[in-house]
Amino acid sequence: MASFMDPVLGWLLYLHPALGMMVISLIIALTTTFAIKLLTNQSLMKDLKDELNELQKQMKELKNNPKKMAKINEKVMATNGKYMSHSMRPTFFTLIPILLVFGWLSSHIGYYPLWPDHNFEFTAVFEDEARGEVELILPEEIKLMEGELNREILRNEVTWILSGYEGDYSIDLKRNNKTYSKRVLITKEREYAPVEKSFRKKILFISTKEENGLNSVKLSNQEIKPFSDVLILKSLPLISKFNWFWTYFLFSLIFSMSLRKILKVY
Incomplete structure (x- = not known):
């Protein structure tokens, strides 16, 4: 049954599962990173991030002073709330497209099909x-x-x-x-x-x-494990058993952290 997402994502099916997940993870990471950079006040986000880091340092220094530590913790919660509210803004623009991509991946990348005339x-x-x-x-x-x-x-x-x-x-x-x-x-x-x-x-x-x-x-559809036949990775007990979601999660974590650092996104 054809999906309206097939023309957009169908090319992924011609790639090795690990490569396909790497590419789509990079595309999503680029999209979300640029959305954060363009749709948030990065100067304010940097100030809030620096303030959080400074408050966390103070909390470590005051770990033996519960009263002062409690006051600092209140400031941390307030600053963190401001940071989260600003960082959530791009989510309104990226959430639905990402959910559509995930829906397509779950029905095309998770398992191999049942073939005609095969038991x-x-x-x-x-x-x-x-x-x-x-x-x-x-x-x-x-x-x-x-x-x-x-x-x-x-x-x-x-x-x-x-x-x-x-x-x-x-x-x-x-x-x-x-x-x-x-x-x-x-x-x-x-x-x-x-x-x-x-x-x-x-x-x-x-x-x-x-x-x-x-x-x-x-x-009895066979589950796709993207790293199961990848040199070196196939010998790692945990990673070799990753399904499409955990493969995406791993690549997404690597790409998102790297892109934020390279593009100075806060």
């Missing part, structure tokens, strides 16, 4: 105590490669091996006369449906068990 797994995850049968209902274009559509729930998971033609589908699960649907996208393009869908009941930030014990349904 993939469709897994239903249940509560530990869930028992009984669950039925898989497939569209005509998707075929079951092994076993039966009706399966017994064992060890809280049921997995079906499937394969299908290119297309955007909905696969249903039926349990105790209730039907659950999951979108499945099979394509040669660098795009995919959400890999996992939760069916737990949610009230604000609290989730509770679904009545039939179904927690989630997940697909």
